Amino acid sequence: MTTIRIDDPADPRLADYRGLTDTALRRIAEPAGGLYIAESAKVIARAVSAGHRPRSVLVQEKWLDDVAKLAGEAPVYVVPDTVAEAVTGFAVHRGALAAMHRPEQPDPATLLEGARTVVVLEDIVDHTNVGAAFRASAALGADAVLVSPRCGDPLYRRSVRVSMGTVFQVPWARLPEWDAAASHFAAAGVHLAALALSDDAVPLDDFAAARPDRLAILMGSEGDGLSSEALAAADTIVTIPMSGGVDSLNVASAAAVALWALR
Known part of the structure; x- marks a missing residue:
């Protein structure tokens, strides 16, 4: 481990961490650069435990001992609080960030082999919902998560943080478009x-009573729900019965309810 103290927020060695509040920029830069950002010692530890490799770590002095051992051979940039905030655009309350190399993504067909329960996310654009869905998947026994081409990035900083690092625990891959998926x-x-929601949908309790042995639960986007192509690909349409004038749940809540019922 090499520890380097940096006092200048314009230092080019901090380029991976600059402007993390610009969502549009990170969507382009992270996949193209083969990187993602892990935030907090706990999340970095889970990423390293899953075999992911840091390119560098940015840390405030008081957190150095907690993360130094996680860096491996990567440089550790120690910065004052003011520099961390100036570089990233937000207060780094959790004390550490790591620029991580993205692992090679598995083939969706490989993840489906032998899987008993899979969660499929179609076009979920809110990274908070993506992370929460992964957390529910990890907690309630999903073997894998598959995401559509336009779904939010599970390795985006907010997704990773909301998932509490479970995006490293549950195997995942991107599907092609539905005509191939x-x-x-x-x-x-x-x-x-x-x-x-459909007039011919099967209530979740009834479907769970005769649950197929190998099952993928398909969840739709926050606004429009599932696409017509996704519904056409489905073997069964299932609904969670609602009351109180509510027609649906947040996608992460719906994933948790469905996984619990189908466990």
Whole structure:
């Protein structure tokens, strides 16, 4: 480990951490650069434990002992609080950030092999919801998560933080568009159940009573729900019965309810 103290927020060695509040920039820069940002010693530790490799670590002095051992051979940039905030654009309350190399993404077909319960997220654009869905998936026994081409990045900083690092625990991959993705489930013998509002939808309790042995639970976007292509690919449409004039739950809450019922 090499410890380097930096007092200048314009130092080019801090480029990976600059302007993290600019969501549009990070969506472009993180995948193209093969990096993601892990925030807090706990999250960095989970990433390292999962075999992910840091390129560098940015840390405030008081947190140095907690994260230094996690850096491996990567440089550790020790900065004052004011420099951390000036570089990132926010107060780094958790004391540490790491620029992590993205691991190679598995093939969706490989993740479906032998999986009993899978969560599928279609076009979930809110990174908070993506992270919360991963946390529910980890806590309630999903074997994998598959995300659509336009779904938010599970390794985006907010997704990682909200998931409490469980995005490193649950294997995940991106699906192709539905004209190609549907065949992955059929070939693996995985029943695709779409959570949606429909006149012919099966109530969740009834579906759980005769749960298919191998199952993928398909969740739609925050505004429009599932696309017509996703609904056409589904083997069954399932609904969570509601009361009180509420027609649906937040996607992460719905994932937790469905996983609990189908455990």
